[in-house]
Amino acid sequence: MRLADLLDFAWQVLRGSVSRTLLILLAMGIGVAAVVMVTALGEGARLYVANQFGSLGSNLVIVLPGRSETSGAMPGILIGKTPRDLTLEDALALKRSHAIRRFAPLIIGAGDVQAGARSRETPVLGSTSELMDIRHMEMAQGKFLPPGDPRHSQPVCVVGSKVASELFGSRPALGEWVRIGDRRFRVIGIMAKQGQSMGSNTDEIVIVPLAAAQALFNTESLFRILVEAKSREQIPYAQADVEEIIRLRHEGERDITVITQDAVLATFDRILNALTLTVGSIAAISLGVAGILIMNVMLIAVTQRRREIGLLKALGATGGQIRLVFFTEALLLALGGAAAGLVVGELGRNFAVQMYPEIPFQAPWWALIAAPATAIITAVLFTVAPARRAAKLDPVQALSRR
Amino acid sequence: MIRLSGIARTFLVGGEAVHALRAVDLSITPGEYLSIMGPSGSGKSTLLNIIGLLDRPDAGTYELDERNVTALSDNELARVRREKIGFVFQFFHLVPRLTALQNIELPMVLAGIDPAERKSRLARLLAEYGLEDRAGHRPDQLSGGQCQRVAIARAMSMGPTVILADEPTGNLDRHTGQEVLAVLERVHENGGTLVIVTHDPEIGGRAQRRLRMLDGAVVADEKG
Structure with a gap:
């Protein structure tokens, strides 16, 4: 069977039952759009936080007096206490560092x-x-x-x-x-x-x-x-220099806390990335549901089209060809649903951008690949069972008068 | 050339073995016009399905054109079926969403024949079976006789050597049935092998060779 004929045959089937086709496209589309929009939201939040941190300053190292440590025999005495003040002279001594x-x-x-x-x-x-x-x-x-x-x-x-x-x-x-x-x-x-x-x-x-x-x-x-x-690469050196210079001035006591902006940002980044991935995966569950819907519809199709399958076999179709017909149908549905979902997702993203212009909503590249890929893979996986059932159908029984 | 020897087929119905065919021996020479008659349940349809490679015998051997087809795989059987055998059914079995033209084209599509070649064959088939002005119609817009003509054109599209018809007139009125039968007999006149299963003695009587079946066995084989 030629590829063009296969596509044409599947297209005829899909066109033959419009409402069925539209419903599956809707389910697939909602799944893909949900993944795209949810991850765009998460990624937007992540970028927003990153921008906010950026507005604090760049390559920032913050020095606080006191050191919060929970180690030691009597932490209650140490916590919250500042053994030695951080003074202007401490700050001026930082001039010695080349990284600052x-x-x-x-x-x-x-x-x-x-x-x-x-x-x-x-x-x-x-x-x-x-x-x-x-x-x-x-x-x-x-x-x-x-x-x-x-x-x-x-x-x-x-x-x-x-x-x-x-x-x-x-x-x-x-x-x-x-x-x-x-x-x-x-x-x-x-x-x-x-x-x-x-x-x-x-x-x-x-x-x-x-x-x-x-x-x-x-x-x-x-x-x-x-x-x-001086630069992003110099941040660790600046941090080390600060600790060393002030330790020397404080008689060898490490009694300050040094926070780098990068470390804080990296933590936020990790949290928000994990969040995006989680909600994206939850949205992807709807793709699994759409896959089950496809399987259900295909199983019904195998029952409804028993005669047609039997006929195709009588006309010389192999089991492989019958399977291919069903897979092509599922694939077309998945591709159509994925395309519709991407379009709807993009529209939703644009809408969100108009509502909240200060947040840079942008679906991450991996979601734009993963969402349609998941749709296609689930559609194909869930068609394996119906397609096998169709290919195994006994033509004599399928064509019988009953 | 069709040569069956010792063909047996048993079905299990409700845990009970039903012998649809018991050791049938049959030879059909190319170009023969054969009818198989008998009451329902006598095994005539099962015999036709086995000749058409839709069903496999439980015992015996089947040679089609000097080749033992009993041992072939499913895919090889599909190929032989596609190239050598044309089926005509009582209920036409046209695909309802496809036009008459697309239905006739189906075996050629499955065989992967070049579209240009398909087109020329289709034009010839439509002319031969008087379906030119019906090519774009779907089965529900066609009369029973037209449907069966489409089905016959479809069966002929791959140029088979054997046409197997299971009660081809069973769903048609008498007059249309006669017409369809005449179309089928043209296949035989053009040198093809034609096997018709029927329970109507008037139709079965028109064949040169008439088989009568009872309880899974051939009980009469008349010629002339």
Whole structure:
């Protein structure tokens, strides 16, 4: 039997029972579309998280004072305690590392910010000019903190856009004075709207020079040091350098915690990938159900078309040809269903993108291959039994008058 | 040349052995016109199915054109059936979703014959059986006589040497039956072997050689 004839024969069968064909196509299509859309959702979430981390800064190494360890005889004493403060001198010592491009020490506290009669309680951040580049901040107006020796400070501050509008309304804030605690600061810059980014909202903070924050909160102890490695490859070296430099300064005590952005991102990546794979597999179950549907329909077809099968045998068809006819039919259904599913899945993805433009919905390449492949494989596998039954049919009985 | 010797076929019906054929010996020479008659259950259809290689005997040997076909595999049997044997059934057995033309084409499709060759054969067959203006019609748009003519054209499409007809007029009125019989007899006139199974003595009587069967055995074999 020629391939073209085989396809034509199967096509005639499918066209002969339109509703049956459409129902199977629907089942197959829903399965494939579900896999495509669900994995697009998962992959979109993964990329979204990755982007959010990226917006924190690139090649970031974060240094925290204290070391949380659960080992030791009396962990209760060690946990949460900071044996030695992380100081500005510790941060400045990091300059020695060749793997580090720049760093920004950070002090954080809450302050009462006043401008004229208005006052507002906001988080106040003390840092240096490097913070802007490390955190990829953008200015709406004015300038960021001026560079210079972090031990000394000028009475200037940078405010978030929301703080500016709340304190000054529609009046220009640039060049105005605000009072934080018992100190006065001139507003030299207003940050561009960035919105929420991994829990910190730069729209609602005030940034002052580090030395000013030290005096304001009366502390020498740093909250964090943000370190930017020279490149992605340099991150492990930067991390090792930080640990070593500060260990030496802290009399050999490893009393800091160093987190790399990569490590955190990799963890999220793993979790979200596993999630995508899981929900994708659950969606793939519907493909299995569609396969069973195909088997059921094929088994019915073998019973309904007993005479036809018997006739084909009488006309000289071999068992193999009969099997081939059924497999071709199943394959056409699977291909049609897979194609329809991919189209519907893509439409659904486009719809999701329009609804939530900030999330990059994109079905991963493996899902675009796996979903149609699963559809085709299940269709063929579930046709094995019906096709064998058809091929084994006794032509005399199949053609008998009864 | 068909040569059956000691052919036996037993069916199990409800745990009881039914001897449909008991040691049948039969030779049919090429070009013969043979009718097989007998009451129902006498084994005439079983004999026809065995000659047509649709059924296998439990004992005995069957030689078709000097070749022992009892020992062939299923696939080889299908090939022999396709090339040498044409079947005509009482209930026509046309595929309902296919047109008359497609039904006639079916054996050639299964044999993988070149489409151009198929086309020329189809044109000849449609003309020969007077079906030119019915080629695009489906079986439910055809009369019984037309259906059986389509079935005969289909049986002839591979140029078989033997045509086996099981009650070919059983589902037709008398007049149409006569017409169809005349079409079948043309096969014989053109030199083919024609075997007709029937229980109608009037139809069976038209054959040059008339077999009568009873209880799985040939009880009479008349010629002339």
